Amino acid sequence: MIIKQTLLASAVGAFAFMASTATADTLRMGVEGAYPPFSQKEADGSLSGFDIEIALALCEELKRECELVEQEWDGMIPALIARKYDAIVASMSITEDRKKRVDFTEKYYDTPSRFIAKEDADFDMTAEGSKGLKIGVLRGTTLQCHVEKAFPDADLRLYNTQEDVFADLVAGRLDLQLNNTLQAIDGFLNTDQGQGFAFYGENIDDPECLGEGTGIAVRKGDALADELTAAIAAIRANGTYAAINDKYFDVDIYGK
């Protein structure tokens, strides 16, 4: 019993210590860092990209200090629940499955996803014909859900970062990869690496898996969701969003 209490006391102490490093007013934003142009790491280790700037703009709108916390993609929601940060600004699609674990703001952008393959590729993309096709996606994405549903017999390979997916597509270990079209254009097709590759097939239409746009996730029941939704509307209205958008994209990615 005594041991238990000591353990508890030290655990509480540890939490108190961690909390003291950030003031109560600090808003901790969980971001990724390997998903250009939405988030990427510069040579000096600093983060940049659309998601990063949106996160900073939202903090400013809410008049709160901002702390960016980096997290690999497949641990994004668990780390939010474990209170490593308060909100996820990392191009996360709003889906029914995820809503079971977290709450979302309204969308802050909405762009389609599409396959990429070698320019001269020709595959049979029916559920049966896709048997054995090597398809790469980022682990823990809505696209994992879609590929497992639509191509159950394909050889689905799951990766830790989107950059690894592209690397294996170039190396020839994958027949196809699936991800967000904007990310694919700027992060791959328009780079040296992406020469000889092209979009394959049409935009994916699967609301059940792909959800209803990209939102900011917060812990269940956190009032922060409403604050952030209001802040998104505010930066849409005052031109901050447009300024960031134009820095990275030719079109308004907010959708309609």
Next chain:
Amino acid sequence: MESERSFYEYLQSFSETRSPIDFVLIYDNLPRFFDGALVTLQLTFLALLVGGLIAVPLAIARAYRKPFLSPAIRVYTYVFCGTPLLVQVYLFYFGLGQFTAVQESFLWDPILSNPWWCVIIAFTLNTAAYTTEFLRGAIEATPHGEVEAAKACGMSPFTRMRLVVLPNAFRRALPAYSNEVIFTLHGSVIASTVTLQDLLGVGRWLNGRYYLAYEGFLTAMVFYMAIVFLITFVFRMAEKRFLGHLRPREAPAPGSARVAA
């Protein structure tokens, strides 16, 4: 059938109402975990088998300080024992895959293009390096008297190695080898970082598919623990059998049957 159904229902209600862990998802995906366990066991024991076979001649060359050969092997073991296994796997998987020359060579298809092969090559070279070093130690620790006795019996160097030095070196290396087996098993989780669906890969798949934090890892943990339990059991049996002469003798009880006989 009736009882299984009710067990499933119990699991459902327990997961929904009382437990932070979703047991139904784990139960539904158990077959995948068994598949993952097979991949893990296959990678671990194939690497151990091939690595062990490579290690024996290398250890002999090291122990007898063969000129040129011994320093070359030392460089190899130093590199593979001195660098993390993760880096070695990345080197074979992402590193070699970058070069067009490698992609066009005969090694690419079906060896280096395949994550399974990259992982098994890295694991084998890694475990072979460790095994070489502690087997060398065990060979060097051979008591001089044993070798002399074998010589006095007129054994050729090969027979001496086969009948005296190696069997005793294996015995001495046995406890250290059980550690190596368990470390190789633990190291095999690295396979999941290069898309293989081993035990941890399946755990991460489950977490990724349903956006969970613990369920996949916990289930993988239970599987790993069961495997380690089996390995330690087998080694305890083997040590009892092969190192029996080192065990403290049990004193016969006073007035026991032996005296009477």
